[in-house]
Amino acid sequence: xxQGIMATPHAQRSAAELRVRLTPxxxxxxxxxxxxxxxxxxxxxxxxxxxxxxxxxxxxxxxANLMFCEDAGRRIQTALNKDDRILDFWARCTHYExxxxxxxxxVVTKGIEGGYVAGAGAPVRLELSRT
Numbered sequence: 001x002x003q004g005i006m007a008t009p010h011a012q013r014s015a016a017e018l019r020v021r022l023t024p025x026x027x028x029x030x031x032x033x034x035x036x037x038x039x040x041x042x043x044x045x046x047x048x049x050x051x052x053x054x055x056x057x058x059x060x061x062x063x064a065n066l067m068f069c070e071d072a073g074r075r076i077q078t079a080l081n082k083d084d085r086i087l088d089f090w091a092r093c094t095h096y097e098x099x100x101x102x103x104x105x106x107v108v109t110k111g112i113e114g115g116y117v118a119g120a121g122a123p124v125r126l127e128l129s130r131t
Contacts, residue, residue, distance in 0.1 A: 012095050012096055012097060012098050013095075013096045014069070014072065014093065014094060014095045014096065015093075015094050015096070016038065016042075016072065016076060016091055016092070016093050016094075017092045017094075018038070018076075018089065018090070018091045019089060019090040019091075019116060020034070020080070020086050020088070020089045020090075021087040021088040021115075021116075022085050022086060023084070023085050023086075023087055025085065030085065037079050037080075037083065038076055038079060040079070041075040041076055041078065041079035042067075042072060042076070043064075043065040044061055044062050044065050068104065068106075069093040069094065069095045069104045069105060069106040070093075070106045072093040072095075072106065073091060073092075073093045073106035073108040074108065076091045076093065076108060077091065077108040077109075077110075080110070081110065086110075087110075087112075088109075088110045088112055088115040088116055089108075089109065089110050089116065090107070090108075090109050090116035090117075090118075091107070091108050092105060092106070092107045093105070093106045093107075093108075107119075
């Protein structure tokens with residue numbers, strides 16, 4: 001553009017919903033570690049509030065890590081497959097489209113026999129499950 005601003009059409013708001021089945025080898029549910037693991041895989045941490053002076057840096061970080069929902073799903077899948085505490089998982093990544101009349105959605109699973117399947121429907125925001 002004339003202002004030297006690069007357009008980023010895939011920088012819309014996104015959300016990831018997860019279901020995990022964990023090994024019984026821990027005393028407390030590692031929610032903070034799990035969130036950190038996912039944020040690290042996606043390269044862009046969740047920002048509940050951003051100060052105006054930090055907004056540009058946050059936008060640049062997001063702009064440097066553009067991805068489709070399928071890319072986000074694969075990154076989450078790779079990260080969770082490496083975590084020995086996780087027996088099974090289901091993750092849905094949704095990009096809330098601003099240019100199209102529909103959202104973009106990708107669902108990934110661990111793919112184990114008898115485990116979560118992609119068409120399992122809408123999950124609760126957090127499901128604690130020990131097997």
